[in-house]
Amino acid sequence: RSMATSLARHKIVVCTDLGPAAPLLTGRDDLDVISWTENRSCDRAWLLRNIVGAAGVVVCFQNAVDRELVDAAGPALRVVSTISVGHEHIDLKVMAERNIQVGYTPDILTDAVADSAVMLALMASRRAGQSYSFVQNNQWPSFYWTPFAFCGPQLSTTPFSPTRTVGFLGFGRIAHAVLKRVAAFGITHCIYTPRPGAADQSVRDVRLRDAHGLVSVAPVDLLTLARESDVLFVLAPGGATTRHIVNSEFLRQMRATSVLVNNGRGSVVDSAALARALADGWIWGAGLDVVEEEPQVGSDHPLVREPRCVVLPHIGSAASETRAEMATLTACNVLAGVMGEPLPVAIDY
Ligand code: DGY
Numbered sequence: 001r002s003m004a005t006s007l008a009r010h011k012i013v014v015c016t017d018l019g020p021a022a023p024l025l026t027g028r029d030d031l032d033v034i035s036w037t038e039n040r041s042c043d044r045a046w047l048l049r050n051i052v053g054a055a056g057v058v059v060c061f062q063n064a065v066d067r068e069l070v071d072a073a074g075p076a077l078r079v080v081s082t083i084s085v086g087h088e089h090i091d092l093k094v095m096a097e098r099n100i101q102v103g104y105t106p107d108i109l110t111d112a113v114a115d116s117a118v119m120l121a122l123m124a125s126r127r128a129g130q131s132y133s134f135v136q137n138n139q140w141p142s143f144y145w146t147p148f149a150f151c152g153p154q155l156s157t158t159p160f161s162p163t164r165t166v167g168f169l170g171f172g173r174i175a176h177a178v179l180k181r182v183a184a185f186g187i188t189h190c191i192y193t194p195r196p197g198a199a200d201q202s203v204r205d206v207r208l209r210d211a212h213g214l215v216s217v218a219p220v221d222l223l224t225l226a227r228e229s230d231v232l233f234v235l236a237p238g239g240a241t242t243r244h245i246v247n248s249e250f251l252r253q254m255r256a257t258s259v260l261v262n263n264g265r266g267s268v269v270d271s272a273a274l275a276r277a278l279a280d281g282w283i284w285g286a287g288l289d290v291v292e293e294e295p296q297v298g299s300d301h302p303l304v305r306e307p308r309c310v311v312l313p314h315i316g317s318a319a320s321e322t323r324a325e326m327a328t329l330t331a332c333n334v335l336a337g338v339m340g341e342p343l344p345v346a347i348d349y
Pocket of ligand 1: 060083084085086087109261317
């Protein structure tokens with residue numbers, strides 16, 4: 001018998017393009033790798049068919065990892081590796097029951113997502129979407145520059161407007177990275193809603209306040225968050241507990257000059273309520289990287305039609321360096337899992 005046939009082979013199903021990290025899994029005698037190669041989300045039926053007998057599976061946030069999938073895989077399945085920090089698509093209860101390790105990609109995407117959150121805040125407040133489409137539609141030639149055309153609220157403080165409050169719904173790693181960035185705009189106050197039952201964080205908050213030269217960093221209730229934020233960043237995970245926290249009631253409390261940015265999960269914000277809030281001027285503008293109906297967001301979607309809403313197709317972490325690192329970590333996680341080793345970065349369920 002040859003060496004190759006005497007080695008144990010592990011089957012890995014890869015639901016997405018791992019780009020420069022793909023060679024980490026291919027061309028090995030000890031792996032059988034089956035990859036989805038189309039340039040769109042992997043079909044559920046394809047996944048259910050191919051996962052039979054797999055020891056590992058690489059997924060994206062669009063691929064539900066539930067009891068049905070685990071049952072289809074059978075007892076060999078040891079690891080699920082998702083190329084995302086979000087993991088509400090994975091049923092962790094089922095993973096724990098079956099002793100399946102779950103790898104994910106926190107930290108390495110923090111800066112890229114924080115960068116894009118600030119970009120969205122600036123685009124929404126300064127009407128970048130609206131003014132860009134003005135140029136695209138050839139309207140510049142007939143436009144006479146006037147002092148107040150295309151104005152919007154300023155993110156940075158000014159001598160006559162010396163305070164700004166930034167709010168966070170979800171105050172984790174990405175929120176802290178956003179805070180670091182917006183501090184450079186002269187933001188003075190930071191408010192956030194703590195997770196239910198979270199421990200007192202006053203020591204950390206004083207540290208953040210001093211590190212970024214702010215006047216205060218403080219936990220508040222939801223109503224205060226809505227009322228006092230000049231810019232509100234939604235960075236909460238999805239799932240049943242956060243669904244539609246930002247609804248009509250919440251949006252009605254916000255300032256007419258405030259801007260809402262969502263880089264977390266679309267389901268946290270009620271799209272219909274937000275479209276109404278924009279149309280009726282309850283808030284100034286919105287910058288969205290995620291929308292609850294995604295990917296079914298056509299040009300007729302009420303938020304896409306709102307002139308003061310900038311909608312991007314879930315590209316928060318889409319910086320080349322970050323995506324390459326996410327893909328590498330995802331490949332390393334699945335490899336470690338199928339070999340029965342601890343994962344480089346695992347969810348502690
Ligand atoms: C994540 O990582 O959860 C993002 O939504 C995809 O980059």
